[in-house]
Amino acid sequence: MRAMTAADSARLVALAAIWGAAFIFLRVVAPVLGPVWTAELRVLLGGLALLVWFRAIGFDPALRRHWRAYLAVGTINSALPFSMFGFAAMHLPASIMAILNSTSPMFGMLFGALFAGERVTLAKLAGLSAGAAGVALVVQPGGVGASPMFGWAIAAALGACACYGMTGVVIRHFGRDAPPRGVAAGNQLAAALVLLPLLPFVPPTAAPTLLVAGNMLALALLASGIAYLLYFRLIADVGALRALTVTFLIPVFGALWGWLFLGETLPAAAFAGAALIITGTVLVTRS
Numbered sequence: 026m027r028a029m030t031a032a033d034s035a036r037l038v039a040l041a042a043i044w045g046a047a048f049i050f051l052r053v054v055a056p057v058l059g060p061v062w063t064a065e066l067r068v069l070l071g072g073l074a075l076l077v078w079f080r081a082i083g084f085d086p087a088l089r090r091h092w093r094a095y096l097a098v099g100t101i102n103s104a105l106p107f108s109m110f111g112f113a114a115m116h117l118p119a120s121i122m123a124i125l126n127s128t129s130p131m132f133g134m135l136f137g138a139l140f141a142g143e144r145v146t147l148a149k150l151a152g153l154s155a156g157a158a159g160v161a162l163v164v165q166p167g168g169v170g171a172s173p174m175f176g177w178a179i180a181a182a183l184g185a186c187a188c189y190g191m192t193g194v195v196i197r198h199f200g201r202d203a204p205p206r207g208v209a210a211g212n213q214l215a216a217a218l219v220l221l222p223l224l225p226f227v228p229p230t231a232a233p234t235l236l237v238a239g240n241m242l243a244l245a246l247l248a249s250g251i252a253y254l255l256y257f258r259l260i261a262d263v264g265a266l267r268a269l270t271v272t273f274l275i276p277v278f279g280a281l282w283g284w285l286f287l288g289e290t291l292p293a294a295a296f297a298g299a300a301l302i303i304t305g306t307v308l309v310t311r312s
Contacts, residue, residue, distance in 0.1 A: 029263050040255045041271050045278025047248035048122045049286055051114035053240040054233075060111030061227045065220045066241055068103050071249025072213030078254070079210060086207030088214070094200035098208055099215030102192040103249075106185035108220070113185070116178035118289045123279020124163050124299045125182045127272050127306050131156045132190025134309045140194045152308025159301030162294045205260065209253035269310050273303050 029037075055063045079086055088095065113122055131153055137143035164179045200208060233241070259268040276299050283289035 029267060033259065033263050036255050036259055037268075037271055038274065040252055040259070041274030042278045043247050043252045043255075044271065045123055045275045046282050047244060047252075048110075048114065048119035048126075048279050049282045050240040050244040050248065051110060051122070052119045052287060054237055054244060055111045055114040057231050057233055057237045058229045058241070059227050060108045060115070061220055061223050062229050063111040063241070063244075064104065064107035065217060065224060067107055067245045067249050068099070068213040068220070069217040070242070070245035071253075072210050072217060074246050074250040075210035075213070075253065078250075079206070084206060086204065086210050088207070088211055091200065091203040091207060091211060092215070094196075094203045095208065095211030095215040096219070097195050097199040098192060099212035100219050101188050101195050102212050103216035104219040106188040107216070109181040109185040109188070113178040113182040116174040117182065118283060118291070119287060120276075120280040120283035120289050120291055121163060121295065122182055123283070124276045124295065124302060125160065125179070126186060126279075127276055127299070127302045128156055128160060128183065129186045129189040130269060130272055130306050130310050132187045133193050134190075136191050136194050141197060148308050152305040154305070155301045155308065156305030159298040159305060162298030162301065165292075165294055205257045206254075209257055213249060272306055272310075276303065
């Protein structure tokens with residue numbers, strides 16, 4: 026692991042911009058295709074795109090050898106959270122989802138302490154408390170045009186973040202020998218298989234337009250294809266801890282893209298909550 030260079034910083038900002046935009050794509054796609062079809066197409070197209078890229082560069086993801094690891098990670102890291110965020114996107118602003126997404130490292134700290142024996146410090150507990158207070162401010166329904174499903178959508182978004190937090194434990198238990206780039210593609214293809222039996226029971230609500238199709242492709246190829254390549258390149262070059270700092274930037278881009286492309290505005294309480302969540306994330310990941 027080496028010190029971050031200007032190229033590393035550029036990759037970090039690009040990754041945050043892409044993952045912040047993912048919530049914009051979801052807001053366009055999910056109300057038309059529904060959460061399960063959105064998640065299915067995202068992981069299937071993203072996984073296949075990575076396989077094509079790996080073929081071009083001569084990398085073998087060893088799908089047969091590590092299928093158990095890819096299935097476990099794919100279920101927890103992709104199938105469940107992508108479906109839950111798809112449901113949340115039908116009822117929540119993109120900027121709110123981007124802010125809530127920053128709680129993932131806090132769930133990671135909790136699951137690491139419970140199942141992996143990781144040490145819990147006072148600073149981490151303080152970060153967890155700050156994050157919880159931030160969520161309480163963000164999820165106040167009064168200032169964001171709440172729908173009757175607002176509470177369920179918040180629960181789904183936080184459930185997705187809990188799945189992301191569990192991913193590290195799952196990888197340590199099932200995927201220690203799997204190559205990181207192989208996990209990037211294999212987990213998505215496995216998630217596509219997990220979601221496949223559900224598709225007949227949750228058909229799309231309407232035929233997709235060109236706008237929906239374009240956002241679906243962007244969600245799959247950018248947020249689940251290129252983004253994973255950037256993320257695992259950062260982990261390899263500067264370490265997982267520095268790569269995790271992308272979490273601090275995603276809410277900024279989520280709010281920016283939501284304002285620019287969807288006309289979203291947030292109340293002051295949401296911005297205060299975002300500051301608390303980011304502060305909590307810094308304490309959890311740096312202490």
